[in-house]
Amino acid sequence: MADRYHHGNLRAAVLRRAAEVIESEGPYSFSLRSLAADLGVSHTAPRHHFGSREGVLNAIAVEGFQGLAERLRATRAAGGDFLETGVEYVRFAVEHPAHFQVMFAPTLLDVGEPELAAARRAAFAELTTGADTVAPDGGDKPAAVVAGWSIVHGIATLALTGNLDSSGVRALFGDADLLDIARRSAGLLFRHRPSEE
Numbered sequence: 001m002a003d004r005y006h007h008g009n010l011r012a013a014v015l016r017r018a019a020e021v022i023e024s025e026g027p028y029s030f031s032l033r034s035l036a037a038d039l040g041v042s043h044t045a046p047r048h049h050f051g052s053r054e055g056v057l058n059a060i061a062v063e064g065f066q067g068l069a070e071r072l073r074a075t076r077a078a079g080g081d082f083l084e085t086g087v088e089y090v091r092f093a094v095e096h097p098a099h100f101q102v103m104f105a106p107t108l109l110d111v112g113e114p115e116l117a118a119a120r121r122a123a124f125a126e127l128t129t130g131a132d133t134v135a136p137d138g139g140d141k142p143a144a145v146v147a148g149w150s151i152v153h154g155i156a157t158l159a160l161t162g163n164l165d166s167s168g169v170r171a172l173f174g175d176a177d178l179l180d181i182a183r184r185s186a187g188l189l190f191r192h193r194p195s196e197e
Contacts, residue, residue: 011049013039018056022098027108057108058116064099065119068092072126082130083186086152090182093156134190151189155182
């Protein structure tokens with residue numbers, strides 16, 4: 001059980017506790033009442049901030065898309081190319097598994113909610129930046145976006161669900177960490193060589 005809530009920002013505390021529950025038990029394993037009990041507040045207190053359980057999930061998805069956009073923007077600002085942006089996508093997913101899980105589960109969300117829609121658009125704008133640099137002759141940028149996103153999202157999902165390990169595929173890479181696996185695998189797609197350590 002999380003530390004009981006005593007003071008400060010209840011909204012942030014609810015989101016933090018919900019993310020903890022989602023990471024360990026999945027997105028269907030909490031109610032507003034259970035979050036309130038975990039935080040030691042009245043069962044109506046979370047409803048004041050979020051309205052419903054879906055409101056909590058939407059807020060987690062918004063946080064996730066905003067955080068992802070910031071990370072991808074920072075990677076590019078530091079000189080990272082389209083490949084490194086993809087690697088950062090995988091890093092974000094494994095560092096924020098609850099957010100990542102909710103962000104891409106439209107059946108859990110009110111996808112038409114304006115703040116969520118804006119956060120999603122901003123993240124995808126960052127994700128697509130630089131795709132033209134890997135499209136043959138600067139050509140098929142849409143295909144480069146889909147190919148790049150598919151591979152890094154797939155790697156992140158395989159890692160988070162345990163399938164990369166349970167299949168034995170991860171063992172083929174020896175001692176390589178997940179980010180190196182992502183870099184090498186996506187690099188093949190775009191004919192990049194992994195940087196020498």
